[in-house]
Amino acid sequence: MEHLDMKKKITIMVAVVSVLLFSALNMTIVGTALPKIVSSIGGLDYFDWVFTIYMLTSSITAILVGKLSDIYGRKIFLQVGIIIFSTGSLLSGFSEDIIQLIIYRGIQGFGGGMLMSISFATVGDLFSPRERGRWQGILGGTFGLASLLGPTLGGYIVDNFDWSWVFWVFLPFGVIAFILISRLYPVIKSTKKESVDYLGSLVLTITLVSLLLGFTWADSKYEWVSPQIIGLFGTSILGLVAFIIIESKVKSPVVPLFLFKNSVFTISNIVSFLIGIGMFSVIMYVPFFVQGVAGSSATTSGLVEMAMTIAMVVSSGTAGFLITKTGKYKIMAIVGLVIMAIGVYMNSQLTADSTLFNVIINLMVIGFGLGVTFPVFNLTVQNAVKHKYLGVATATSQLFRELGGTIGVAIMGSIMGRILTEQIQQAELPQPAKGTGGEIPPNIEQLQDPQLLMNPEALAEIKNKIPEQMHAFFEQFIQLMREALSVALSGVFLFSSVIIVVAVITTFFLKEIPLRTSNVDPEEEKEQETGTSS
Known part of the structure; x- marks a missing residue:
């Protein structure tokens, strides 16, 4: 076209x-x-x-x-x-x-x-x-x-x-x-008849479903070392081995494995995977801070996250324009990832006393960096392969980003849960005031679920069920949980910032191929020139 x-x-x-x-x-x-x-x-x-x-x-x-x-x-x-x-x-x-x-x-x-x-x-x-x-x-x-x-x-x-x-x-x-x-x-469709790799498609589906379910359920529905999770990961590994064998033998593989021999294609997908982890750390866990730590409403959380979105929209359009004008994309990818890493690290420094203004500034930095990188790695993948592989190459890049998000959220959820548990165990729990019976109400234990801190209605319901003289104790316990959650989220964002730094380092190994000025593959151009001259 x-x-x-x-x-x-x-x-x-x-x-x-x-x-x-x-x-x-x-x-x-x-x-x-x-x-x-x-x-x-x-x-x-x-x-x-x-x-x-x-x-x-x-x-x-x-x-x-x-x-x-x-x-x-x-x-x-x-x-x-x-x-x-x-x-x-x-x-x-x-x-x-x-x-x-x-x-x-x-x-x-x-x-x-x-x-x-x-x-x-x-x-x-x-x-x-x-x-x-x-x-x-x-x-x-x-x-x-x-x-x-x-x-x-x-x-x-x-x-x-x-x-x-x-x-x-x-x-x-x-x-x-x-x-x-x-x-x-x-x-417009290809004039070359190709068979559909049904067996490879089926095995790939089983592999992806097993992998995604394993990371989705790990440490939330089942333990990481439970038979269910081990079984899902085992199925995924066996499926991947079978998929590689099948794809190496069929004439028209659903994912041509030789594409991964192209360093630009492989490195771009690795970076997309890492970006997925960093991006979803913000999307999934910033609301925990705004609602769970700062105690703001879900509406406020949505408004706060607008800062990142607006910055991303502006920088994405600007970066795309500059790439088209200059033909340079590697330096933009590195700069964008560095800015994003700084923003995520700034999130890791938030405390229970931080204001929403601090969060907004951090999200603007993250959004700017993410927006700059957003157009790059779809572009690098498409530029590195022949046009007839454009669809599968683009889809593979998006798949790696989604896999990064899914796997990253699972790992970061485990990090948050473990740090939160350690913080609660190490904290000096407040004791009920004299004259209240000296016993901790049994429904207070529900508050150790961080999801509950994001639900003001549920908190109010629990508070109404305990004696009025226990309300001061209740507020102290809530504050302790908010501080513990803040520390846990710092661990999540610190992990994510390290992942983005790894993405920066990986991008340095990306070979910057000049952006083609035509969709005709170089080999075809040579053939056309030879035919014309003869």
């Missing part, structure tokens, strides 16, 4: 941006609304599956569709993705219990994986690597905008309307996106 005139390219990108905004808004709006949804339909013990199932289905679909779109073209998968995603959204709003919601969110994930993977690959189809920077930045900014609007809108909807509208409000955008794609997106 590189041969299309600029006006046509821009109209196609308008359609693609509408698709990405549609899917990203639906993803980001659910988090804020989920507590109200669970209180309405029940199923608190399974609420985390609302996120887990989406992550599983979208990750699997993204990597598989990346390869299939290289064979059959992008348009059909964008159209099918919109239909599946919209169907999942519609059904989710009709959920009568948590199991139905989980199933319908899984359907959403199948569609969402298609849309995310194909949207970024389309940029590679339309523009040469030298031109892609600004458009990758625009897509990054679009995702950031959705992260900005989604949580705020989700909170407003559940406060003023039926929660089902969280899933229905953007369905008209899906219709518009489908019409735009159908009319504007040209039908």
Whole structure:
């Protein structure tokens, strides 16, 4: 599609941006609304599956569709993705219990994986690597905008309307996106017939599901050394070995293993994995500080995190423009990661006495650094492979980022839990005042769950159940827990900052290949020149 005139390219990108905004808004709006949804339909013990199932289905679909779109073209998968995603959204709003919601969110994930993977690959189809920077930045900014609007809108909807509208409000955008794609997106597919690697796809699915479930359940549902977790990791390892064997023998592998012989491709994916850890440490654990330590509301937490999103949107667009203008991306990646590492380290220095202003400054630094790096590593992967592998290469990069986020959250959750337990054990617990019976109320033990500190209503309910003369003791205990949680979160952010430093070091080994000014592969260019001269 590189041969299309600029006006046509821009109209196609308008359609693609509408698709990405549609899917990203639906993803980001659910988090804020989920507590109200669970209180309405029940199923608190399974609420985390609302996120887990989406992550599983979208990750699997993204990597598989990346390869299939290289064979059959992008348009059909964008159209099918919109239909599946919209169907999942519609059904989710009709959920009568948590199991139905989980199933319908899984359907959403199948569609969402298609849309995310194909949207970024389309940029590679339309523009040469030298031109892609600004458009990758625009897509990054679009995702950031959705992260900005989604949580705020989700909170407003559940406060003023039926929660089902969280899933229905953007369905008209899906219709518009489908019409735009159908009319504007040209039908282009590979002229070379390739078989589909069904066995490899199945084994890869089993490998990813086992790996993601293992890290999701470890130290939350089961112990790290429990038979269940060991079994899942063992299955994942065996699956990976089988997958490598299968991919080395089939003619059209779902993930061509020779791509990993390309140092640029491999290093870029490693850095994407590490960035995923750092990014999710902020997304998942900053709310623990704002709500659990600072004692602010969920709405305030969303507003605070806007600082990172706004900085990310601005810096992502700016970085993409500069990459296109200068053709330089390695130095920008290093600078962005260094800034991000500094911001995450600043988070590790927060204490129970820190103000929300301190948090906002830190998040702005993180957002600026993250935004600068966001367009880079999709670009480096796409620039390093032949155009016929563009879809699978882009999907692989996104998969590594998601794997980093999932694995990182599991590890950091264990770090937070262990430090929090140590802090409570080492702390001098307050004693009830004289005249109160001298006994610690049994329901006080519930407060050792950090999730409870983020729920003011639950705290108020516990406080109302204890005698009034115990309220001073209650407040002292809460303060002790907030201080312990602050120390635990410092450990999480310190770990994350070290991971980003490792990403900085790894990026120094990235070979900076000049950005091509055409999507035609160098070998093909030589063949064309030879044919012309002869």
